[in-house]
Amino acid sequence: MEYKNNNTFSFEKVKTLPNGLGRAGIIHTPHGDIKTPAFMCVGTGGKVRYLSMEDLKSINAQAMLSNGYHLRKPSFEIAKAGGLAQWSGWNGPTLTDSGGFQVMSLGSGIGKVVNMDREKEVVNAAKKDRLTVVEEDGVYFTDPFTNEDEKIGPEESMQIQCRIGADIHMAFDELTSLADTYEYNVEALKRTERWAQRSLDEHKKHHMDLGYYQALYGVLQGGRWEDLRRSTAKKLAQMDFDGYGLGGAFLKEDLGEILRWCCEELPDNKPRHLLGLSRPDDIFTGVRMGADTFDCVAPTREARHGRIYHRYGYYSINKQVHLDELLDPECDCPTCRAGWTRGQLRALKKSENNEEKELYFRLASMHNLRFILRLMENIRQAILEDRLDEYQAQFYKDYYGK
Numbered sequence: 001m002e003y004k005n006n007n008t009f010s011f012e013k014v015k016t017l018p019n020g021l022g023r024a025g026i027i028h029t030p031h032g033d034i035k036t037p038a039f040m041c042v043g044t045g046g047k048v049r050y051l052s053m054e055d056l057k058s059i060n061a062q063a064m065l066s067n068g069y070h071l072r073k074p075s076f077e078i079a080k081a082g083g084l085a086q087w088s089g090w091n092g093p094t095l096t097d098s099g100g101f102q103v104m105s106l107g108s109g110i111g112k113v114v115n116m117d118r119e120k121e122v123v124n125a126a127k128k129d130r131l132t133v134v135e136e137d138g139v140y141f142t143d144p145f146t147n148e149d150e151k152i153g154p155e156e157s158m159q160i161q162c163r164i165g166a167d168i169h170m171a172f173d174e175l176t177s178l179a180d181t182y183e184y185n186v187e188a189l190k191r192t193e194r195w196a197q198r199s200l201d202e203h204k205k206h207h208m209d210l211g212y213y214q215a216l217y218g219v220l221q222g223g224r225w226e227d228l229r230r231s232t233a234k235k236l237a238q239m240d241f242d243g244y245g246l247g248g249a250f251l252k253e254d255l256g257e258i259l260r261w262c263c264e265e266l267p268d269n270k271p272r273h274l275l276g277l278s279r280p281d282d283i284f285t286g287v288r289m290g291a292d293t294f295d296c297v298a299p300t301r302e303a304r305h306g307r308i309y310h311r312y313g314y315y316s317i318n319k320q321v322h323l324d325e326l327l328d329p330e331c332d333c334p335t336c337r338a339g340w341t342r343g344q345l346r347a348l349k350k351s352e353n354n355e356e357k358e359l360y361f362r363l364a365s366m367h368n369l370r371f372i373l374r375l376m377e378n379i380r381q382a383i384l385e386d387r388l389d390e391y392q393a394q395f396y397k398d399y400y401g402k
């Protein structure tokens, strides 16, 4: 059954994997379609760093994810321009995160960290002097740039996101750390569920303000506990959300199980977004367990640091090897098609000249993003042709050597 809301936002399932969870589909939005599984390029402030909108089109990007926290101040200007798609010049499908993750991680250092020891250290050390305080009405924090005290709760987050006007919004949630206790997770999860209802209520008041339907996803938390993950998925499934965000910090070995618990409880006619992951093995796991869209800053951030993605695993451009080869001879990105060699890119990266450095950032970012976008396209095609197992086996053999 196709899920439709207001005839402008809908999710169409095209093919389902034999496990009943993973699928290929199409998300229809007011600014265009997203063929899933899909990767959304992260343009936190409304632009992917160092890339023009033409660059994004040239790598076949389908959607851009921006951040409600970073765009909270220009949000009034964005609304005046007619919304994020127009303001940014992207003119395609967009999604905004609620800003909860950014606000929460300001104070605690919480990330998508999958190292338990480091996580424990950070949480225990930071608790007493966090820059953020979680209360029932929202999160109080100090802006690290202006030193001003601010508060964002479900209502503020929805008002900000509705001014930004992305096609898809995320409900305001509390991200817990892997090091937080079960008891704390229970408390935080109940708060996130109350915030989910308040997000829905506020969103309904503003979601047509820019003249087109803006969809809202509920966000699932619950840490590593099956009872919490399933109960919150059941509860949010009963609410009037257009789709779901699969949230939380994950240990790599838990990812598949946690996603399975969530997606088994969610309605299968609504889309699901897995927040903040882009390692190829995580993407395969996510797709198989029912995630439709993904986003992550890693492909561009790692490109800037010199980590280049390649069919046979990634390598460092900083090393003095294979300098006259292309980044990846089999790659179809604009950088590789134009014939840029590793040696040329390495020289640009090491250059003292800012323009040359920025050219490196742009060329390397396009290559890494295209690698992930192509992976998603290949996964989708493999699902449609009933050969995901074979495709995955070949990819793992090449990329991970196993």
Ligand SMILES: [Zn+2]
Pocket (backbone or CB within 6 Å): 327, 328, 331, 332, 333, 334, 335, 336, 337, 366, 367, 368, 370
């Ligand atoms: Zn390339």
